[in-house]
Amino acid sequence: MKGGSRRSGGGGTLYARYRASATGQTGMGANCRAMLAAGPDGPVTSVRFENVREGIANAEAVIFIQKALLSGKMPVAEAGKYRQLLDERVNAARVYSLGLGQTRWQDRDRRLYQAAAEIAGQPAR
Known part of the structure; x- marks a missing residue:
């Protein structure tokens, strides 16, 4: 299959290439979501x-x-x-x-x- 396999999530990118990636352990959402925190006047750096x-x-x-x-x-x-x-x-x-x-x-x-x-x-x- 062109561009990746069905099993890996397709797209041919490194992300989602392995099954563990799909669980959110290595994705951007798991690694970057805590970069900012809620502050009294808006977001602040964490x-x-x-x-x-x-x-x-x-x-x-x-x-x-x-x-x-x-x-x-x-x-x-x-x-x-x-x-x-x-x-x-x-x-x-x-x-x-x-x-x-x-x-x-x-x-x-x-x-x-x-x-x-x-x-x-x-x-x-």
Whole structure:
């Protein structure tokens, strides 16, 4: 059958490709509905939304540092310092499921933003 099978829900998209998807466990409705909450004057952002926003900001800082490293314009010693910082973040993510990467995440984020500010030539806050 063109475009997907009857059994998978059709359409050929990743969503609804597997039976578990159809139960709402992995769909957008299950994952995004708690992004906003009711506030006294209308919708307000939820903790989940703020976590997503923070994660995006972290990813942007990592990408900024990676692009600076890949440009080849940075002194070797300085580049090594920033590579070590990024490697530490990757290693923390690798051991997160063991409960080891959960510690000192605020410090890692602070140092990430400080590094991005240094590379951009801005004073760190």
